Amino acid sequence: MIKEYLNTDALPYCKGCGHDLIARNTTKALEKLNYDPLDVIMVTDIGCHGIIDKCLNTHTVHGLHGRSSALGAGISLGNENPDKKIIVFIGDGGTTIGLQHIMEASRLNINMTVVVHNNYLYGMTGGQTSGLTPPGFKTTTSYEGNPFTGYDICALSHTAGAAHTSRIMGVGDISDKLKKVLEVKGFSLVEVLEICPSYGVKLNPKRKLSEIVETAGKPLGEWVNDREQFNVHQGSKEKNLLEKVPVIKKVFNSYLKDPMALIVSGSAGEGVQLAAGLISKAAISSGLHVTQKGSYPVTVGVGFSTSEINLSPGKINFHGINVPDVVIITSADGLAHNLKKIEAMKGGKVFMDSSLEVPNTGAEVIRHDFRGLGARNASIFAVFYFALKTGVISTESIFQIIEEEGKGKKLPIAKIKDALSAL
Amino acid sequence: MQENKKGNRTLTDASRLIIESMARAGADSFIGYPITPANLLYQYGSQRMPLMLAAPDEITTLQWMAGLSATGKVPITATSFPGYALMIESVNMAYMMELPMVIILVQRLGPATGTATCGAQGDLSLLRGNISGGHPLPVIATSSFEDCWTLSAKAVETAIKLRTPVVLLTSKEEVMTSKSFDMASLPEIKKTEQKYYDLDCEGAYKSYKPTDMVPDFLPVTQNKHQVRINASTHNQLGLLQHSTPEAMDNTRRLEEKIKQKAFEYIQYELYEQQDAEKLVVAFGITAAAAKDAVAQLQQDGEKVSLLIPKTLVPVQDVYAEIMDSYNKVVVAEENINNQFSEMIYGIRKPAGHSFVGSLGKMITPQQIIEEVKA
Structure with a gap:
């Protein structure tokens, strides 16, 4: 029998926050996949997404800002049970900080799922611009609008070799879309688009998520690499490093008396x-x-x-x-x-x-x-x-x-x- | 050890001894990336450890190690200051999460990239203070080939038993020099097993509820009990807290755990000469020069004792007690600021204490002899 994934119905998010939707739909997707909560290892880091830990009945690992993808990869590399599901929750800020970790896990096609909560800014720290903020989007550190283009994290991850990447809107019931991502064997990344109600909405009044997504120029969709998931090919190993060092017998003499x-x-x-x-x-x-x-x-x-x-x-x-x-x-x-x-x-x-x-x-x-x-x-x-x-x-x-x-x-x-x- | 009969020696380097020792003691994974002068350790680690993974950078190295450790593996890596500096936040994370691992820190000349192929002993001050809050991170320094065998195993044992990252402190001159060595003289090494929480226990498992200061371990890959691992301030359940009394107790325990329990693993050598009023103190690579210096001094009729500290952090009272009991103390270390003495006495060293330092060169026995005689 499947146990409850959430230990409360009151998730700790601001009204209208997409993080709430992602959390509920992720657990719903896991239920559809019949995972026992304790076969799921949820890795989070710093950012509003990370405070979901306390509401979850899964294993929870709460790490450093931007490093959860690498931490989750480490867990996946150490895990020997294929029935476990390793999920990383990360924000667009964390994605910016730990871009290299996502690239490496994509390249190696490590068996895990990264859910990027992209609300276009660093929320917990006060609404600053991230590497995924689209041009023109206003934040507390770019009141006139971000002058730069944001990373296309899906394209980067896909190009690096991820088995599956997708970009979806954080609107409505997304549990089937997340279920598909969670079923992938190998590295899957899903970028869920949302607006932070506390900073994004206030600084960008009258802008709708659909319009922001459209002007950002990063299309919704999914991208697949038909690859085998990472396996630890270790080759042959030495059982004793000392054995290979040749023993040198004393068969000669030296007259040397001093060093x-x-x-x-x-x-x-x-x-x-x-x-x-x-x-x-x-x-x-x-x-x-x-x-x-x-x-x-x-x-x-x-x-x-x-x-x-x-x-x-x-x-x-x-x-x-x-x-x-x-x-x-x-x-x-x-x-x-x-x-x-x-x-x-x-x-x-x-x-x-x-x-x-x-x-x-x-x-x-x-x-x-x-x-x-x-x-x-x-x-x-x-x-x-x-x-x-x-x-x-x-x-x-x-x-x-x-x-x-x-x-x-x-x-x-x-x-x-x-x-x-x-x- | 069946490889050699006593007296039949080999030519080997200390890197080989360190990796073999750690493998026997229970380390099972090596996460590596290239950095001079730790590359031999990486090479041997890849040959010997059941699991070896090449990480793309220093932060990933530590994060992967932490992830492996959360599944029950005992990972190690080898680096030098430039790499270690980048690892420090993650070392703090593993310290807070209580995940066992060993970092072999091969000292080279700094600051920054300095000189990669030049030995040094410049990282002790950093290691004493690299955990935010000033909590002690165990640091064990090798000072001979024999130490590279016994203390490497001790580092793994300490990491597993105290559930903490441990730094094994060595230097370029130690791990990249070959010596004639009788491997048959090496003592056996016992594997240290992790202490697992009893899976059949009823009720809620608390990831940070200590038994004798140290919490029992459960990997995140079992499904009997919920495990919560947390780098942020947390209570016994592993749930994030601001500064609740239970969370502060947990943070205090991290300090006390290392201070109290690491004492059980304290390592040092003291060669006391009767009626000696002079003491030479040296750790790591400089201990070799100190041994020669003291032997020569004693041959010359000087009465002098020798202290070789090996457990450097947590700082031990016993070192101050020993040093305080001599009228003249000469501390030799390959830096220009006497980091060992500063760690014990602060900036005001007791009268009669002097320092032999060096930059870019190994300290010679003669330098120590001259200071003792001065």
């Missing part, structure tokens, strides 16, 4: 981040603790590419690097980006490509032709060179990481080995 701050830097596309990852993982396989972070311009495919690495035999807390102990530079971009840090070094080592100008630094500068195996391999080769010359990690440990990660085919391993043996 070492290392910077690898070169140009984008020249393997800097890959090379830094190899050092980090090889260091872990050598029993060291490691931190690593990348740094590059927002346009990731151009300019410098830098990675800051800390290596330590003990646990690392602070991972910032002010003055590095070792810097590996493979290109002019990398040198320019790290010049100040290199100049601040009072000791340590700088490995740099032999094509680059030696900066003023207290570090020992070791130059080599890192780019000889091609620019793309410059950083990779420099990392091997660093390993060979410092012994902090072994070249074997790097080769092993490359093999374990299946990166061998993408790198010129034989050439790297030849070049290393020639040193």
Whole structure:
């Protein structure tokens, strides 16, 4: 048995307000559709339409001005029961504020119905112009008449992809029209036209709703997109994000006794981040603790590419690097980006490509032709060179990481080995 | 944790730990939109959460989360100040509606868009005051990879048990840095279940009638009892009120609920050295530098203790009590206005308290050491 939708016959609206008509006809339409009131979730927001909540025996959700379409969409996205009906009541003011929310719900064709109470102005706040106010219509903020055209919310919603949009007059029995809207699977929006008796009528005396609608230039009608309603296509999901991270066993040793701050830097596309990852993982396989972070311009495919690495035999807390102990530079971009840090070094080592100008630094500068195996391999080769010359990690440990990660085919391993043996 | 045997480490970033932890703790939905430096969290969220939706903007993100939460889901998102600023009205809405959710706030250098790829700790003052009325919104700050695991779960637990939005406060330097990490050392995480109202109870359900400060939950998708959820001032039924005594009691309860109940979840670390008269205080990313600084100072023969606050809001008396018991207190945080101390003491800090700040750079252990020795 269908229970009553309204808990009172005295709705809280001014005499002649279209909101009263919409509320009564919406509940009548729901009755015709045999919805149980508690299978209906009514989402409202700020505006006179929103004070209907207390009169309803449905679930009621009362949100922020203009945001009810997004809030209702969220409820629809979380709802797994197709027998529920999610309805959003919103005014023309709220529609203006939350236009994007209506566009998004239309685009995704989220299963819900939005009832736009368009009385051509913000009523609750004192009769101000909204984005749906037609040209020439007088409001408390445009006494000489609105100079602008209002949004065609139906056209916008339809174009964005709503399954069903319609514009109707808020006059007489509109329950069958609302029933049709509420039956839609997917996103439906109905714009109900009315005049606010407190502000609209007083500021626009002698004007009839039919005449206002006609001069507004937005025709009554309905518009349909034959689309499937939104379904949450989620695809496959990870069951455990930690499982995919490869475990690195300790199979090598490192002589490192004190923490070492290392910077690898070169140009984008020249393997800097890959090379830094190899050092980090090889260091872990050598029993060291490691931190690593990348740094590059927002346009990731151009300019410098830098990675800051800390290596330590003990646990690392602070991972910032002010003055590095070792810097590996493979290109002019990398040198320019790290010049100040290199100049601040009072000791340590700088490995740099032999094509680059030696900066003023207290570090020992070791130059080599890192780019000889091609620019793309410059950083990779420099990392091997660093390993060979410092012994902090072994070249074997790097080769092993490359093999374990299946990166061998993408790198010129034989050439790297030849070049290393020639040193 | 069966993935690794102890001693076999991985190279991972903290974003991964945060999302996995939250998923295990009971979060089931991620609403995302791109913002640096929170993008790794978005990526992992989309891979791991049973429900992931890309929102078109920040306000929609929070509104969708609130809607999901009203159906019984536990949504999370990740953002940084520019996005969070746009979410604040909706965070207030979810706070008033008592809808659980977690917002991971990855701090970056402000004001405004500032520098997206530069870390900072500049958002605490905002978070302390971002609920109109001054009510406390729980803010939990991670200060290590271990925290990213345990406190992320704690944030979800707090959100569900207190029925509130919770902010997990982290920073660019934490979630975008990879470290060698032994995942086998991570403790198990238990899923937190929502406390549902007994559907078979006779009589009227009141959406905001509290049991031990917190109302029992019913989703809007059941049809045994009427649910009324309201962002405006409301009575226990959830009906809009101007300022009736019952409605004011409800608004007061929101304050008391967090103040009293969040205390059960308070997190901090205190490393006390016997006879120490000096104390270093640091939260979040700066705690790492503080740990190194205190270790070095102790090695140098200084007697110094270390406090790492983790539950930042509601503000806890215990922090003032601890800080008051030292003659010299050095608070280090990556901003230029000492927001943590201001939150506790206002603009007049006690004598003997000093501040190490920074803008656009991580605070180094050396800076803290120098201030402690000064």
